[in-house]
Amino acid sequence: MPFIKPFISKIPVHESERINLKLFTVGPVACYPEVLEAMGQQMYSHRSKEYFALHYETVKLLQNFIETRNEVFLFSSTGTGFMEASVRNCVRKNMLCCINGSFGERFSEVATANGKTVVKLEPPLGEPILPDVLDKALKEHPEVEAVAITHNETSAGLINPLKELAPIAKNHGKLVFVDAVSSMGGTEIKVDEWDIDVCFSSSQKCFGVPPGLGIGSVSEKSLKLSETAVDKGWYFDFKVWEDDQKKGVGTPVTPAIPQIAGLNTALKMIEKRGGKKWYSDLYKERNLRIRRGVEKLGLSTFPKRGYESPTVNCINAPEGIDGSVIYEKMREKGFELAQGYGPLKKKTFRIGNMGYIEMSDIDLMLKALSEVLSSL
Numbered sequence: 001m002p003f004i005k006p007f008i009s010k011i012p013v014h015e016s017e018r019i020n021l022k023l024f025t026v027g028p029v030a031c032y033p034e035v036l037e038a039m040g041q042q043m044y045s046h047r048s049k050e051y052f053a054l055h056y057e058t059v060k061l062l063q064n065f066i067e068t069r070n071e072v073f074l075f076s077s078t079g080t081g082f083m084e085a086s087v088r089n090c091v092r093k094n095m096l097c098c099i100n101g102s103f104g105e106r107f108s109e110v111a112t113a114n115g116k117t118v119v120k121l122e123p124p125l126g127e128p129i130l131p132d133v134l135d136k137a138l139k140e141h142p143e144v145e146a147v148a149i150t151h152n153e154t155s156a157g158l159i160n161p162l163k164e165l166a167p168i169a170k171n172h173g174k175l176v177f178v179d180a181v182s183s184m185g186g187t188e189i190k191v192d193e194w195d196i197d198v199c200f201s202s203s204q205k206c207f208g209v210p211p212g213l214g215i216g217s218v219s220e221k222s223l224k225l226s227e228t229a230v231d232k233g234w235y236f237d238f239k240v241w242e243d244d245q246k247k248g249v250g251t252p253v254t255p256a257i258p259q260i261a262g263l264n265t266a267l268k269m270i271e272k273r274g275g276k277k278w279y280s281d282l283y284k285e286r287n288l289r290i291r292r293g294v295e296k297l298g299l300s301t302f303p304k305r306g307y308e309s310p311t312v313n314c315i316n317a318p319e320g321i322d323g324s325v326i327y328e329k330m331r332e333k334g335f336e337l338a339q340g341y342g343p344l345k346k347k348t349f350r351i352g353n354m355g356y357i358e359m360s361d362i363d364l365m366l367k368a369l370s371e372v373l374s375s376l
């Protein structure tokens, strides 16, 4: 192994053997040591004043982070729970899904599975959703009630121009749902200024916390719609969550206390080190260091230029080489990247820059990648 640090993931191979990997995954990602420490504490009741203090402080930290006065809920699920909740609480019949890859596709599957009719806006893979295209689609489909946007499409390594898309949807009087699973924390999100109705993420991405927590903000308008929604179920009923949060009892179900403690620590750590601007600049720096590095090795990135994700580089595998071969060879060298996803599985491989990664780790990873490429 070229490089071993105490925080790296230990995956049991045999009882007696362990391999050590430095993660450049797309989630779960390597967690900050402070986060892991905070998560290793003894449990306490979720109806105790200790939990309430943790809960309401974390909600406040998140509201500040994504710049909103909307309710923020901490679901004991992953981000997809929030995706389903947005559909079930707020959409009566019709919605539009912007699709740039597998997770946009998932939004439409979730909507269809919940009995909604979906209009798909799907540019060729690798291209963003552009404001005039969304505008045109909404003119053609006045029946849709909501627009779902995947801010950062992890499968294609592409970021959509959310700041420009949200006002288009609003001009047409639509709700805006944002899947910010791989963008929240990694780039700017201004929920109130951009008027986002439901904006959700998962713990295991940019905040560098283990999986198991769905994080999201819900607008007044969404809560109002939830009041009269039929067949919305119970577990993800926004009104049930709002009632308990407002009553001062935190959550209606047992919360994922360790993850919430971890997220609380991550948010305070970010604040202490320089705040959200510092954190998104750090993502940019890591991401560009990786992109420039792979370009120097003669590789190119998959998405259209100018729309590359700041949290994951999706890289075209060299001509005639399956991307998963590079992934496997990098594992042998002690680095876990991510394989291509969905239709891009063979043609690409991905290098995430989320969670606990030092600049020096990036240089070591690029050196290993250079060796792998020369060995092919």
Ligand code: PMP
Pocket (backbone or CB within 6 Å): 026, 027, 078, 079, 080, 081, 103, 150, 152, 153, 154, 155, 179, 180, 181, 182, 202
């Ligand atoms: N949306 C995006 C953009 C994602 O990257 C992912 C996870 N890779 C999901 C949704 C699903 O998140 P989760 O598994 O946390 O529900």
